[in-house]
Amino acid sequence: MADKPTRVVLYGSGLMGSVIIRYLIEKGFDLVGVIDNNPDLVGKDAGAVAGLGRDLGVVVSDDADAVLSQGADIAILTLMSLMSDMEPFFAQCARHGVNAISTCEEAFYPRTTSPEITDRLDALAKEHGVTLTGSGYQDVYWGNLATVIAGSTQRIESMEGVSSYNVDDYGIALAKVHGVGMTPEQFQREIAEANVPSFAMNVPGWIASQLGLTMTEISQVLMPRYSDHPVASTTLGRDIEPGEALGMAARATAKTAEGVAIIMEVRGLVYEPGDTDLNDWVIRGEPTTAVSVDKPNTVELTCGTIVNRLPQVIAAPPGFTTLELLPPAKYLPVVA
């Protein structure tokens, strides 16, 4: 981190934020502010929020403008999963001249699902000379893991990814967009018919953009999943009964002008005991290559990727800059 530590604001100190606080400290970043409107957290020291056993001298504030106006190199936004919810927070950072990176899954590559919001934020970011972006687990395991394999392939017919994670690890915002606890009628109305863009929908555009392929069409199928017995959900604070969705599998299928199909299936479910995360890719063509990640810890890998990305994002050109355009996230050694 050299002589002048990078000044970081954490915006949202829930499940992910509390891990990120510790990661920032371990890597020598200067945590200069924590923003959250949860009354249970406001006024608490960030060290207590992260369970560090010591104070950091940074207290959680619900006055975002006050915190951001003190200046920072970058803000980490761990708030919500959709761009429509995130736009005001990205915009707020931009207006304060603070770069921002968010765990918002749609922000990974929002041009496919929210092009107007992305354009507005891109213009605002350029006006204020800051970079806005999204990253996390998906940056590596839905993105560069697949494109690195592609780089060794002569002829690709399709790139097919499947990833699952435990909705209970990510908090209520993510559970909501997965239809957790909904009846089939609710799921049909609020998720399927609303055609809420799934996280899978952001993957083909990211990959196509990095590889220079032209995406010609994309569509998604959303499939709720049920159990025949009650399953405890910590996020909902109750059992999910048979007839209520544990979450869903979402599959996005895209075609490109160059003949490469890109298919991503994302399964976000409240896990039962024994369920583990999975992340597999098959690149079909010459040759066909399959790569599999064994029980990835998606929460830690999301926080790890975000923190490792900070120097690259700060140095990136202004705008809403998606990360397929930069080299892959680079490991930063711990210093503490």
Place this chain on the structure above:
Amino acid sequence: MADKPTRVVLYGSGLMGSVIIRYLIEKGFDLVGVIDNNPDLVGKDAGAVAGLGRDLGVVVSDDADAVLSQGADIAILTLMSLMSDMEPFFAQCARHGVNAISTCEEAFYPRTTSPEITDRLDALAKEHGVTLTGSGYQDVYWGNLATVIAGSTQRIESMEGVSSYNVDDYGIALAKVHGVGMTPEQFQREIAEANVPSFAMNVPGWIASQLGLTMTEISQVLMPRYSDHPVASTTLGRDIEPGEALGMAARATAKTAEGVAIIMEVRGLVYEPGDTDLNDWVIRGEPTTAVSVDKPNTVELTCGTIVNRLPQVIAAPPGFTTLELLPPAKYLPVVA
């Protein structure tokens, strides 16, 4: 490939070269020359060498200087596995002002095992304004696959890779440096005591360089492997008897000043029926993540990576430029 196709010379048209000829044609490269001193190949059309069923109008020549003096954007060298053998061929390309990329495994990151040769070639390449480098399977599966996972990790204690391949797929040059067919005494004298640098020895330096880690020590252990029954080898053209090595496992262990251990084990063996290639990485730390490639086709992936790398290498700065310094190999679509 735009209007002006990239002009490529293939230097060595054995097992790998014949695949590369087809890959180049499929991706719209202009194959302008093929060099080989094998009397069975000299005078043959490259299309016949590659089994394309049609002539390409490019005939195999044993006059390397004549071919290189006609000019080319880059030469692909599929000749030998060690830098000491490859130095004159790299130097020859440089003197003709032709960039060169080689499947030579040591060329992947030769600074660890052959620093003087690398320095000489680096100076010569800069003098002539060309880039010299090595790539292939190792570029992706021993390199960027591991570092991409590292980029999502908070704290790395060790990076541990293991890879195996069938020596019979790669020809006699590679079999020789693996001790294939040697008695224990021969192996001890010609491989173990000679401490011939194994391919594993080039991996930790590549990874450390990309991650900005300082390698403080590295050592290797070479372990011959035997069978209790005869095993047919196509490369040796005979059975390998019990008491003769099928090849070896080589393990390189490196430490870094930042506390990250990097361990690579490479198993090069004449396979028995049912054996398949494997390539696994475990990144230990917070979190621990394991990634596994299912039966990688190392020959096709080597040729695919080399061809996909060509535009990046041509555009790279002059010198002996190892590829951990560039972004990962990027998939080029086929055009034919």
